[in-house]
Amino acid sequence: MNTAFILNACLHIHAAIVAHEADIESLDRAIGDGDHYINMKRGSEVAAGMYNTLLPLPADEALNKIGMKLLSTIGGASGPLFASFFMSMAKTAQQNGANTPLEIAAAFAAGVQAIMQRGKASVGEKTMLDVLVPVSTTFTTLAAQGKSSQEIATALKQTADIGLESTRNLIATKGRAAGLGERAIGHLDAGAKSCQVMIHAVCDLMLKEADA
Numbered sequence: 001m002n003t004a005f006i007l008n009a010c011l012h013i014h015a016a017i018v019a020h021e022a023d024i025e026s027l028d029r030a031i032g033d034g035d036h037y038i039n040m041k042r043g044s045e046v047a048a049g050m051y052n053t054l055l056p057l058p059a060d061e062a063l064n065k066i067g068m069k070l071l072s073t074i075g076g077a078s079g080p081l082f083a084s085f086f087m088s089m090a091k092t093a094q095q096n097g098a099n100t101p102l103e104i105a106a107a108f109a110a111g112v113q114a115i116m117q118r119g120k121a122s123v124g125e126k127t128m129l130d131v132l133v134p135v136s137t138t139f140t141t142l143a144a145q146g147k148s149s150q151e152i153a154t155a156l157k158q159t160a161d162i163g164l165e166s167t168r169n170l171i172a173t174k175g176r177a178a179g180l181g182e183r184a185i186g187h188l189d190a191g192a193k194s195c196q197v198m199i200h201a202v203c204d205l206m207l208k209e210a211d212a
């Protein structure tokens with residue numbers, strides 16, 4: 001995973017978030033406070049805007065700088081969570097490298113672990129973790145089996161879709177929707193939706209690069 005890929009991924013993520021404005025906005029309006037789209041748009045815009053500054057840096061430094069910037073620009077619960085993701089991913093990439101699929105999967109897993117620690121949440125609480133945790137597990141499993149990046153990207157998109165859908169019938173035990181009890185049932189979680197959108201964007205970039 002080189003710096004150019006990370007920065008291209010940020011550009012694709014930003015475009016994908018903007019393209020899904022209506023979905024993301026309406027989900028947080030239904031069971032949150034309606035600001036999740038704005039938070040995601042601002043965060044992805046800022047990360048994408050760091051392209052030229054970060055391009056000369058090693059991948060782990062670029063990831064860390066993105067995390068630090070997100071901490072100071074995205075509000076809400078999701079800002080510090082995504083910031084922790086990038087900073088932990090950076091730390092693991094710096095310590096163990098992030099070149100092979102298995103190393104990249106390990107860095108991703110460290111990022112997801114950091115979200116769990118910071119948010120004191122786990123799978124089944126109707127949050128972004130219902131997408132991120134299964135995606136991370138699938139990523140590690142397939143990388144350990146030596147699957148190609150095409151196979152991995154295709155599987156991760158499916159895993160993200162299943163994780164997103166799993167939030168529909170959950171009650172929330174973390175975040176703003178936690179106060180709604182059964183009224184949250186029937187709605188997808190906004191953070192899970194934006195994570196599914198971002199995973200699709202990055203995996204589509206992987207598939208495009210593998211084709212080239």
Ligand code: ADP
Binds near residue numbers: 032040115129191
């Ligand atoms: P806020 O909830 O402060 O308005 P956002 O709207 O930006 O912040 O983000 C809401 C999303 O953050 C939720 O949809 C959920 O996916 C995620 N989230 C909230 N609390 C947690 C937590 N403790 N752990 C993991 N994810 C969380």
Ligand code: MG
Binds near residue numbers: 028032035036
């Ligand atoms: Mg919100």
